[in-house]
Amino acid sequence: MRLVGKTAVITGAASGIGRACAQRFHAEGARVIGIDIAAGEVSGVEHWEVADVRLESPIANAISAAHSILGRVDILVNAAGVATGGSAIDVPEEEWDRVLDINLKGTWLACKHVLPYMVAQRQGSIINLASIEGIEAFESQLAYNASKGGVILITKNMAIDYGQHGVRVNCLCPGLIETPMTQVLREPGLEAVNETFVKGHMLGRAGKPEEVAAAALFLASDDASFVSGSALVVDGGFTAGRRLSDAGPIA
Numbered sequence: 001m002r003l004v005g006k007t008a009v010i011t012g013a014a015s016g017i018g019r020a021c022a023q024r025f026h027a028e029g030a031r032v033i034g035i036d037i038a039a040g041e042v043s044g045v046e047h048w049e050v051a052d053v054r055l056e057s058p059i060a061n062a063i064s065a066a067h068s069i070l071g072r073v074d075i076l077v078n079a080a081g082v083a084t085g086g087s088a089i090d091v092p093e094e095e096w097d098r099v100l101d102i103n104l105k106g107t108w109l110a111c112k113h114v115l116p117y118m119v120a121q122r123q124g125s126i127i128n129l130a131s132i133e134g135i136e137a138f139e140s141q142l143a144y145n146a147s148k149g150g151v152i153l154i155t156k157n158m159a160i161d162y163g164q165h166g167v168r169v170n171c172l173c174p175g176l177i178e179t180p181m182t183q184v185l186r187e188p189g190l191e192a193v194n195e196t197f198v199k200g201h202m203l204g205r206a207g208k209p210e211e212v213a214a215a216a217l218f219l220a221s222d223d224a225s226f227v228s229g230s231a232l233v234v235d236g237g238f239t240a241g242r243r244l245s246d247a248g249p250i251a
């Protein structure tokens with residue numbers, strides 16, 4: 001019970017990593033409010049706000065409503081996000097805007113409207129969902145790479161600006177996690193791509209949303225009281241480097 005007495009607002013709480021965070025945080029004693037574009041049914045979430053993270057006014061209203069219900073906001077997890085494909089020549093402008101608006105602008109907007117409460121409390125922990133794709137570029141992932149690289153840097157920016165007010169800001173960089181977002185990779189036709197991607201994880205498997213939620217729990221809890229501005233990889237060793245022996249003996 002590492003979050004007894006704490007309150008949390010989680011965007012993207014209806015699915016995948018956000019959902020796993022909501023369930024784990026509740027199990028650890030936190031009161032949890034979910035914000036999602038889709039109405040969610042997740043045990044442990046005591047109230048839902050349906051809002052699009054791209055739009056400032058609905059997000060400001062949702063966070064204000066959450067604060068009214070909870071009385072304070074100790075933890076914000078920004079897990080709302082979308083994936084996309086495409087290289088520089090072929091990403092349509094609307095798709096670039098959609099992905100950057102949800103993944104990067106949406107993360108900023110939720111922080112923008114939670115931070116004043118955390119500054120007033122002189123206490124808070126923000127956890128943004130970046131990705132290994134914010135650290136390394138992937139083939140044909142122009143807009144997603146841009147959005148996640150941006151999430152890492154705005155995380156560090158806010159850690160600088162609000163650390164003196166007692167607010168910690170960190171992000172998580174998951175590897176391949178088995179959620180609805182990545183379901184397409186497990187469907188017929190993409191077996192070889194999925195296998196290559198999985199093999200890049202030194203543990204030899206994809207991760208579970210609960211394993212990301214466990215890292216989020218650490219960052220949310222007082223155990224991480226001196227951790228701010230970090231981009232914590234939860235990637236089974238993907239960004240550790242390259243293994244060459246799959247192709248044959250190296251000595």
Ligand SMILES: NC(=O)c1ccc[n+]([C@@H]2O[C@H](COP(=O)([O-])OP(=O)(O)OC[C@H]3O[C@@H](n4cnc5c(N)ncnc54)[C@H](O)[C@@H]3O)[C@@H](O)[C@H]2O)c1
Nearest residue numbers: 012014015016017037052053080081129131176177179181
């Ligand atoms: N699954 C992975 O392999 C993986 C790896 C690294 C990073 N991530 C990141 O983790 C986060 C969560 O991913 P996931 O795999 O759980 O995805 P998911 O698709 O399972 O869940 C994403 C949630 O975000 C919500 N959402 C989407 N657009 C929204 C909007 N405009 N406003 C409000 N809510 C919106 C969806 O309704 C959904 O509930 C994302 O930022 C994703 O980029 C995922």
